[in-house]
Amino acid sequence: MKKNDVSIIGAGLIGSLLGIYLQKRGLDVSIYEKRPDLRDKKYAPAGRSINMALSDRGWKALDKIGLREMVAPYVIPMYGRRVHDEHGETSFLPYGKENQAIYSISRGKFNHMLVDEAERYGAKMNFNHSCEEISIADTAIKVVLPDGTQEYRETDVIIGADGAYSSLRDAMQRQTRLNYKQEYISHGYKELTIPPTAEGEFAMDPNALHIWPRGQFMLIALPNPDKSFTCTLFLPFEGGKVCFDKINDEEDLESVFKTYFADAFALMPDLNKEYFGNPTSSLINVECFPWLANKSMLIGDACHAMVPFFGQGMNCGFEDCFILDGLIEKYGTTSWELVFEKFQKVRKPDTDAISEMARNNFTEMRDSVANPRFLVRKKIEAKLHELYPTEWIPLYTMVTFSDMKYADAYAQGKLQDEVMDKVMEDPMIMQNWQQVDYGAIISQIETARMV
Numbered sequence: 358m359k360k361n362d363v364s365i366i367g368a369g370l371i372g373s374l375l376g377i378y379l380q381k382r383g384l385d386v387s388i389y390e391k392r393p394d395l396r397d398k399k400y401a402p403a404g405r406s407i408n409m410a411l412s413d414r415g416w417k418a419l420d421k422i423g424l425r426e427m428v429a430p431y432v433i434p435m436y437g438r439r440v441h442d443e444h445g446e447t448s449f450l451p452y453g454k455e456n457q458a459i460y461s462i463s464r465g466k467f468n469h470m471l472v473d474e475a476e477r478y479g480a481k482m483n484f485n486h487s488c489e490e491i492s493i494a495d496t497a498i499k500v501v502l503p504d505g506t507q508e509y510r511e512t513d514v515i516i517g518a519d520g521a522y523s524s525l526r527d528a529m530q531r532q533t534r535l536n537y538k539q540e541y542i543s544h545g546y547k548e549l550t551i552p553p554t555a556e557g558e559f560a561m562d563p564n565a566l567h568i569w570p571r572g573q574f575m576l577i578a579l580p581n582p583d584k585s586f587t588c589t590l591f592l593p594f595e596g597g598k599v600c601f602d603k604i605n606d607e608e609d610l611e612s613v614f615k616t617y618f619a620d621a622f623a624l625m626p627d628l629n630k631e632y633f634g635n636p637t638s639s640l641i642n643v644e645c646f647p648w649l650a651n652k653s654m655l656i657g658d659a660c661h662a663m664v665p666f667f668g669q670g671m672n673c674g675f676e677d678c679f680i681l682d683g684l685i686e687k688y689g690t691t692s693w694e695l696v697f698e699k700f701q702k703v704r705k706p707d708t709d710a711i712s713e714m715a716r717n718n719f720t721e722m723r724d725s726v727a728n729p730r731f732l733v734r735k736k737i738e739a740k741l742h743e744l745y746p747t748e749w750i751p752l753y754t755m756v757t758f759s760d761m762k763y764a765d766a767y768a769q770g771k772l773q774d775e776v777m778d779k780v781m782e783d784p785m786i787m788q789n790w791q792q793v794d795y796g797a798i799i800s801q802i803e804t805a806r807m808v
């Protein structure tokens with residue numbers, strides 16, 4: 358009798374969530390993870406306590422398998438961006454309508470919960486098991502076991518949820534005609550912390566994503582349930598007046614922080630230790646196609662790693678799981694080639710679109726949010742959405758607070774941008790923005806959609 362066992366490579370956020378989905382479909386899931394069990398405290402990685410912004414697409418994928426209640430106690434809503442200028446003044450830019458929020462959650466804690474659940478549903482977790490070689494033709498994996506010995510394991514299906522440096526993708530590149538493109542952006546990032554105050558309170562407004570936009574670089578901070586903030590500093594690796602290459606000692610570091618992030622600096626007692634102790638990580642965009650070969654397929658960052666500036670990498674990977682599960686529901690658990698074909702066909706245009714939007718959003722975060730013209734533009738768009746909720750939906754709302762296909766959101770966003778570019782050409786727009794003819798703008802977008 359056919360076993361129909363599925364091997365997932367990688368117990369990150371996507372591999373673990375997929376493990377739960379597939380176990381719930383009655384499949385026999387084994388997950389191989391090269392790292393030690395992240396639930397064991399002694400393996401907590403230093404300087405990588407990233408928190409993630411969870412938004413509607415992610416919640417929808419959690420809802421389908423009843424995980425909302427488990428996750429909800431560990432999230433903090435962020436209703437907008439709190440923008441810090443160089444003088445320490447702040448302004449609040451809502452993400453959407455009142456009560457629309459994205460939710461900060463610790464990646465480590467989240468992954469921990471998903472691994473627990475996958476195990477609870479019966480997935481076999483294999484930590485310290487690195488998949489070194491994969492035979493696409495035989496659907497078999499050579500696994501390096503914790504004692505260093507190797508084992509060759511045959512399986513019915515392999516799904517690579519093994520991240521931006523995927524070993525399954527690597528095997529597909531060598532054994533099949535997979536096309537692959539990767540791009541490192543000029544900037545990297547480093548994790549820092551703003552601890553709770555001496556009174557044990559949040560040092561800043563906890564219900565916002567804090568952002569210090571400085572043109573070519575920026576600092577952001579997301580709240581944690583322990584009342585600290587995890588900050589991420591994005592700088593170019595080299596070139597420009599402020600870059601990782603030019604911060605070589607405490608003096609350089611203090612000078613940069615006192616000049617550009619003075620209010621944050623005052624809240625960071627461990628800055629020096631953290632800055633020089635934590636790793637500087639790079640940011641990569643990965644595109645490849647096809648995502649499948651024989652009975653193996655890629656999912657999550659393994660096939661579409663993107664830069665983090667739309668806060669969608671994980672949400673998009675969770676949506677992958679949701680969509681794949683829908684296809685399995687429709688076509689059954691024995692038609693893997695068909696399911697995989699349908700999956701990549703429906704998903705690739707969307708992941709291309711969100712990757713592109715994520716790249717574009719970097720300029721918005723590090724630069725535009727400090728520009729008064731940009732803020733006026735956003736206010737006009739918010740008003741349009743309030744007056745014409747279905748005719749005009751801001752791009753951020755389509756991506757973050759809906760499950761509209763990313764490619765459709767991107768296309769709509771481009772049309773809206775063209776119309777807004779014209780609105781902003783009015784030389785008096787900064788003074789008269791409250792008097793713009795909203796009805797006329799809607800007519801313009803409707804005409805643009807018909808063309």
Ligand SMILES: Cc1cc2nc3c(=O)[nH]c(=O)nc-3n(C[C@H](O)[C@H](O)[C@H](O)COP(=O)(O)OP(=O)(O)OC[C@H]3O[C@@H](n4cnc5c(N)ncnc54)[C@H](O)[C@@H]3O)c2cc1C
Nearest residue numbers: 367369370371391410488519520657658668669670671672
């Ligand atoms: C700074 C930053 C901030 C981000 N913020 C957000 C955000 O706010 N919201 C959001 O939605 N997304 C965000 N993202 C993106 C998000 O982190 C990723 O999209 C997501 O973690 C991808 O999950 P994954 O499971 O596909 O890959 P990964 O998290 O990379 O997991 C892959 C797993 O596979 C394992 N593995 C790799 N190779 C092998 C092998 N050969 N054998 C066995 N195991 C292997 C790895 O050890 C790892 O555990 C951010 C990313 C960064 C870098």
